[in-house]
Amino acid sequence: MAQKKAAGTSNSATRRRWWNLRQQWRMLGVFEINPEHEFYQLTSMIKEGMHASCSFTPDFFSYYHCLTLALQGFVMQTFAAPVFAKLRASVNITEEEYMNSLCSDGCYLQFVSNSKSKADFFVTNDKRFFLKTQSRREVRFLLSNLQAYTDHFEKYPHSLLKYFIVMQSVFYPDERINIRYDIKGCEVGRWTDPDKEGKQIIKVLKDNNFEGQYIELGQEKSWFAHQVKVDTAFLRELNVLDYSLLLAHQPLHRDELEGKHSLDRSCPVSDAIELQEFHEHHRRLLPNFQNAVHVIDGPHCRYFVGIIDIFTIYGMKKRLENLWKSLRYPGRAFSTVSPTKYSHRFCRWIQDHTQ
Template sequence: MAPKKSTRTSGATSQRTWLHLRQQWGMMGMFEITPEHEFYHLTSMMKDGIHASIQATMDTPVQDTLSPEHFKEEETEAHEGFVMQTFAAPVFAKLRRSLDIKEEEYMNCLCSDGCYLQFVSNSKSKANFFVTNNKRFFLKTQSRREVRFLLSNLHAYMDHLEKYPHSLLVRFLGVHRIISNQIKKYFIVMQSVFYPDERINIRYDIKGCEVGRWTDPDTGEKHRIKVLKDNNFRGQCISLGQDKSWFASQVKLDAAFLRELNVLDYSLLLAHQPLHKEEIERKHTLANLVIRTTKTDLELQEFHKQHRRLLPDFKNAVHVIDGPDRRYFVGIIDIFTMYGWKKRLESLSKSLRYPGRSFSTVSPTKYSHRFCQWIQGHTQ
């Protein structure tokens, strides 16, 4: 009889854990996309299409050198009830390899039996946000214009990441399109900046300006993740210690790249959590290691030339920086807004409406400079 009681107890514990996890998701603004959910059909097609796309990549020889044709490649797979288009598959496969993301691992995260989660935030974007069950990868619907912009600048994006492997730019891992009788959607897959997020309580979206950059943290919308903004960060700082200069310099390099693309309105996603005692001790141990003991002078010169840093032993290492007593999650997102005539008119309108105040819609040169100034002034 005892074993049966133990099994029932174990089952009850597992159920309580699952219910607690679902409750936590709800409090964080994440909801399971079950068969009754409005996006269940869409996300099911995403899963099936991505599975076939990744399988095709796994069956194709690895491309170490990318040709111009790889950047223009479009694959179309017919599935039951829909068609899935995959863009520049060899390019994104190489990018995943550079992040040490195995294709099997990528497939298991995106195509597991677990439901995707719908991510609900206070963002003004009309896009739909989904996240994998383990919250490691984001899926976001995009407009045709945004996707075309990304693909047309994909070569430059890859060159930048090759030159600066520890860039803070968000990593795009795939671009796809679902076509069915009812649905026509482009979507991208991204590495989540906030992974793992178990101990993250506060998130910020920083643009380096003041107009419209305040979020009321107590609006009573408990089922919505509150992403705070620049004005909410007043009186605080990003305390990185010895990585301060690296961080500020990398932001400048990334912002200069976006300025060359004639882009504005991007953000620095920022979150932090306290380091545990053992994490601080491990950080100090690593800090005492001398790079020269493991690298030749030539390798060390190349290491500094690419503006690298010692990364933590972490799945999401490029977006994680450990300060003296806090772990910071940082990444530059939303890089699709070009400074065209609509934005120029908006900039003129806002300059008349908010004289002497800083707002987001300014020229890429001014935006880049102000963005870097904010980072410099708030990092120590």
Template sequence: SPPPSAWCSALPSWSRGTLSRRLRQRWKLLGLFEVDQQHELYQLTSLMKEGLATACPGPPRGEPADQDYRSEVTHTHTAFAMTTFAGPVFASLRASLGISQQEYFQSLCWENCFLQFISNSKSSADFFLTNDKRFFLKTQKRREVRFLLDNLKTYVEHLRSYPHSLLVKFLGVHRIVVPCRWKRYFIVMLSVFYPDDRISARYDIKGCEVSRWTDPSPEGDQQVVVLKDLNFEGQFITLGQQRSWLLLQVDIDTTYLQRLNVLDYSLLLGQQTLQPDEQLQVLSLRTLIARTKSLVPGPVGPADLQAQNRRLLPDLKNPLHVIDGPEQRYFIGIIDIFTVYTFRKRLEHLWKTVRHPGRSFSTVSPQTYCLRLCDWIRDHSK
């Protein structure tokens, strides 16, 4: 098969140029900024692309071995070096999600610029989307990357046990080093909000109230603003028969995060109004398919479907994070799972208890955080 660098130039130059011009103005309207040569982060994204183009580990060969979880492969380039962590494990995970090596690296290494997303998060991380907005890249601190790699095996086992999990899908972990200048860790994830062309509202939900309001965009302004818990008050996630599935899966996923001693994660929620013909399709089981793809090949029986809390997935590009209700399509995923309940977080909890008496805030014990988010979903769904 051709190398990833060849995949990046698979599209004809006139097609790439026409598409870029057509989308650039729309990106600006949506609050996405093209990381072009004048952008301060252009060098970083260029090195990301160049490094990723040579980071392909080859097609996965069976189930990852123990040593694959500890794998560190470094490729040295002219001005930098890039290390890929646990490459065979993430290659296997991508394959289980139906993402081919070619489409993955072509999307990441396409010559058109990444898009920078300006988050309202307190994090100092940089956020990027690939040109097609299918994959999300985020710079991470070393301790966050180490936490993910230390728990990667249990993460993969969780996705194997619950193939329709709502947890964010990690697809790659890398480090770029420019000698004597700087070092950056970054992760690649599947975007929860994909495809996003008709999403009308986006929310970041933590199940609490302190600092959980964001001023919406002025009427007529198309800029992307991620709203929060208090913005959602008075609304419901209307799923009908699929509500019970959502409640159980959120409980399963957050219980796993509780075992990792994690808090402060978010439930991403996107809303899209279904067209009349789409509403009719939702009513027809003929348009739904029972996806049985998972990390473990083989037949899946009725007992497995129930034990793994599988559901009928819509035949869409991003089925694991899309749930259709009678009138609305919802994009749902659990992200930001790197905050551990350390001694420092315990002190922060005590300080916030004094500062915000009688109010709910994000820094609480993992058990409380888990139960509270599940309660929020239960109270805001029907």
């Protein structure tokens, strides 16, 4: 009898914790996609398709081609699986971790923010990966430039460009993050009122909200500014504009500060030579952290950074938008400008706001 009572108490406590977690997700703009949710069938098909695709080893696929799998009631197409597997491995994401996150028994989550994008955003149950719906044009652009992207990533293994259909979340883990920014380096339409839009939406603040603040990186400033310059130069070559820097920060704990300081101590000559060679290949020492490729530790804060939304081409539609905004906002900085001007302005913002 006592055992049954204890079990009942335990189950009750578990239900309370689960209910509190669901309430917390709702307050953060993250909603569980349970069987009653409008996207449940879609995400179930995504999960089933991902499970079927992940069941094959990358060697099974043609390197840059598509494999079509006919499943129960839908078709799953996987593009260039070995390429993406190689990219995941380069940032220390094992295939087991990838499959466990995307194909777990836990429901996906719907991410709701104040973004103007018409895309739907889903998050794996552990919040490690984002899934974003893409237009056919965006997919074609991605695949046509995949070789150039992989070449860029091999040359600059700590590039901030990491975002495709399944995206490693910049803000992972997010337990200590309460403010997020989306930076484009301009002023028109770049303000979010923190007190509006309701508590059930994740507020992503913008350039004008960041006024008077700085990204304080200390000795990491030069690396960060250089990597942003290299990444935006690559996007400029692809004729891309309108990308953003995702940014969040949190104070370093004492143990994190102590661990960081231990890296600053003098090292043997052999280690110093190896470290020099490391930097010569555009690499950097990373903090001991789950999502280290998107993390930069400054003297006092840990910053989460990443460049996203890299699919907008400066074609005729954007050229006409540029002309219209030039007439409407004379002398003001708006987002729709040539890729050359956009990248230069973006880098200047980073330089002016980093210490």
